[in-house]
Amino acid sequence: MKSIRIFAALLGGLIIGALAFNGAQAKLPAPPPKSDAEKAAEADKAAAAKAKDAADNANAQDKAVANYKKNKGIAMDTKPAAKAAKKK
Numbered sequence: 001m002k003s004i005r006i007f008a009a010l011l012g013g014l015i016i017g018a019l020a021f022n023g024a025q026a027k028l029p030a031p032p033p034k035s036d037a038e039k040a041a042e043a044d045k046a047a048a049a050k051a052k053d054a055a056d057n058a059n060a061q062d063k064a065v066a067n068y069k070k071n072k073g074i075a076m077d078t079k080p081a082a083k084a085a086k087k088k
Helices: 002-024 036-076 079-088
Strands: none
Touching: none
């Protein structure tokens, strides 16, 4: 008998929780339609952001290339070491 009461209490809690959760799911109203001016402003803002991102990417690539070219002779140049070994 005790297990039936526990099962009934758990089942009742589950049902109450499901109903409360279902009631908490509210649907938001649709946003108002945008005017042509708002659409144009949004498109201009998106285009400006895209251009800025492209410029930032180009600057980062230029910086990486300059860093590679600057350090290439130090890290990648094995010819002076080979010439020094031949002289000995």
